Amino acid sequence: MATINVTTQNPAQFNSAVLAINGGSSSIRFAVFHGDASLRRSLHGKIDRIGLADATFRFKGLNDTQETSQSLKATDYASAIKFLIEWLEDRIGPQTISAVGHRIVHGMHHTTPEIVTQELLDDLRKIIPCDPQHLPFEIELIEAFLDRMPQLPQIVCFDTGFHASMPRVAKLLSLPRRYDRKGIQRYGFHGLSYQFLMQELVRLGDTAATQGCAILAHLGNGTSMTAVRDGKSIDTSMGFTPAAGLPMSTRSGNVDPGLVGYLARSEGMTSAEFDHMVNHESGLIGVSEISSDMRDLIAQESSDIRAAEAIELFCYQAKKWIGAFVATLGGLQTLVFAGGIGENVPSVRHRICEGLSCFGIEIDEENNAANAEVISSVNSRVTVRVIRTDEEQVIAGEVYRIMQSSS
Numbered sequence: 001m002a003t004i005n006v007t008t009q010n011p012a013q014f015n016s017a018v019l020a021i022n023g024g025s026s027s028i029r030f031a032v033f034h035g036d037a038s039l040r041r042s043l044h045g046k047i048d049r050i051g052l053a054d055a056t057f058r059f060k061g062l063n064d065t066q067e068t069s070q071s072l073k074a075t076d077y078a079s080a081i082k083f084l085i086e087w088l089e090d091r092i093g094p095q096t097i098s099a100v101g102h103r104i105v106h107g108m109h110h111t112t113p114e115i116v117t118q119e120l121l122d123d124l125r126k127i128i129p130c131d132p133q134h135l136p137f138e139i140e141l142i143e144a145f146l147d148r149m150p151q152l153p154q155i156v157c158f159d160t161g162f163h164a165s166m167p168r169v170a171k172l173l174s175l176p177r178r179y180d181r182k183g184i185q186r187y188g189f190h191g192l193s194y195q196f197l198m199q200e201l202v203r204l205g206d207t208a209a210t211q212g213c214a215i216l217a218h219l220g221n222g223t224s225m226t227a228v229r230d231g232k233s234i235d236t237s238m239g240f241t242p243a244a245g246l247p248m249s250t251r252s253g254n255v256d257p258g259l260v261g262y263l264a265r266s267e268g269m270t271s272a273e274f275d276h277m278v279n280h281e282s283g284l285i286g287v288s289e290i291s292s293d294m295r296d297l298i299a300q301e302s303s304d305i306r307a308a309e310a311i312e313l314f315c316y317q318a319k320k321w322i323g324a325f326v327a328t329l330g331g332l333q334t335l336v337f338a339g340g341i342g343e344n345v346p347s348v349r350h351r352i353c354e355g356l357s358c359f360g361i362e363i364d365e366e367n368n369a370a371n372a373e374v375i376s377s378v379n380s381r382v383t384v385r386v387i388r389t390d391e392e393q394v395i396a397g398e399v400y401r402i403m404q405s406s407s
Contacts, residue, residue: 017096019088020395022103023141025133026050028080031392032092039396043092047072050080057083077137081144099153100145101399103192103391104138105242106131107158108183113398115406116142116154131241133279155399162191165232173240186244188236190218192391194226197336199394200387208334208383215325215332217318218389219348220339221249221292225318227325235328237321243278246317247310249292252282253317284310294341294348315351322352326359332382335361337375338389346371353384 018039022029031044045059055074060067074080088097104110108127114120121139128135142154171185197216201209208214214228223246226236237245237253247253255278263269269277277286285292288310290300301308326332337349346368353363360381368375376384 017098018396018399019097019100020392020399021100021141022391022395023134023138025137026052028084028141029392030084030088031396032088032097033393033396033400039393039400041393044392047074047080047084050074050077055080057087077140078144081141085144085148097149097152099155099399099403100149101155101157101395102138102142103159103395104156105134105159105189106187107156107160108187110156110158111161111164113155113157113161113402115402116146116156120156132275133242153403155395155402157192157395157398159189159191160187162194163188163226163233163236166234166236170235184240186236186239188224188226188233189238189242190222190224190226191233192394193218193338193389194228194233196390196394197338197387198228198231201334201336201385204385206334206383206385212333213329213331214334214336215322215329216336216338217322217342217352218339219318219337219342222251223248223253223314223318223339223341225321225325227329229329235325246321247287247314248283249294250280250283250285252278252286284314287313294345298345298347311348311351315348318352319356322356322361323359332359332361335376335382335384337384337386343386343388344371349375349386 018033020031020033026049028047028050029044030046032042033039034042043059043061045057047055047057049055051074055072056069057072058067058069072080072083074083104124106127108130110120110123121142124135124139128139142156145152145154166186166188171187172180173185175184194216198209201214206214208228210231212230216226216228218224218226222242224236224238224242225246227234239245243251243253245253260271260274263274283292284294284297288297288304288306290304290307290310291297294311294314297307297311301311322335335353337343341348349368350363350365353361361384362377362380363375363384364372364377371386373387374383374385376382
């Protein structure tokens with residue numbers, strides 16, 4: 001690995017071309033932004049299904065009318081990263097990018113974007129046990145760019161940062177206090193997505209963004225909700241890890257902690273096996289035994305009770321969390337749906353909102369079916385919005401801000 005020499009990363013040379021990297025355990029999303037604070041996206045793409053035989057690479061440029069897709073031999077994360085870096089060098093040239101921004105899912109006590117240093121990387125390695133699903137791959141991405149482009153400044157943005165404003169009571173876990181002193185508490189995730197949604201609410205002139213109550217629902221492969229008052233997170237569904245909260249594509253969401261001991265006694269299940277089960281074999285795929293993709297389940301729900309129950313559980317739990325957050329907030333002005341499911345599956349939004357007129361939530365079925373930006377009815381006291389989230393833009397914006405202020 002290349003040695004990090006921060007003094008060679010000269011912010012004064014920053015020319016506002018930013019590469020935003022959003023790495024997951026089996027995928028890497030990326031986007032290139034040009035310009036000043038307006039952040040014009042010139043290129044974006046994704047490597048998906050890393051480690052599987054049908055790995056794919058998709059990208060779309062500024063002047064491309066259609067997304068280009070190709071099969072990719074990405075047998076592991078390292079080969080996918082190598083392909084991406086070489087493709088970027090060939091496509092846009094190594095001198096075009098002035099800085100790279102990365103999404104880091106779990107930062108523990110790190111709450112604000114930081115320039116990568118050796119000390120920071122060492123610290124992130126220490127907290128890998130908090131998030132073994134993401135941190136090793138995110139660190140691998142950073143180190144790959146350091147090896148290939150050691151002079152390039154890199155900035156990390158923490159998903160947990162948005163929730164640093166939560167009150168103490170929302171962070172506490174009811175465990176022996178010695179674990180709290182070790183940093184075991186509720187952190188919350190999807191923070192970059194929520195930061196974008198709040199920026200959009202400000203742009204749209206929604207007063208709930210700055211002085212009011214909003215619930216943000218990021219419903220995708222990972223699913224969470226956040227309660228926001230006066231622009232700050234006051235509670236969120238995920239906890240110490242991203243496995244907590246609502247059911248997700250492959251994650252369980254909240255389960256009885258007594259299951260750990262029961263399954264150890266009855267099936268000899270180890271802690272590692274339990275961890276794998278609640279992160280990779282549960283949620284929609286676990287309940288349905290069919291697919292982790294909501295679209296597949298909707299297509300089969302009329303003929304397969306397992307698919308129907310998986311969808312019903314997902315929507316039921318989402319409805320419960322909305323009710324809990326309305327109580328926490330003491331009211332509600334705006335409800336936002338985002339993420340792959342939240343943005344694109346009208347029937348799920350309908351089922352979640354159905355019966356919530358007691359909270360002032362009523363949706364217009366025609367607008368909902370059209371995935372309109374506002375899907376609440378004219379009689380709804382709560383504005384219900386659909387906003388396409390953009391974590392990469394938030395990453396690029398933070399990189400631009402840090403590099404400009406550093407210079």
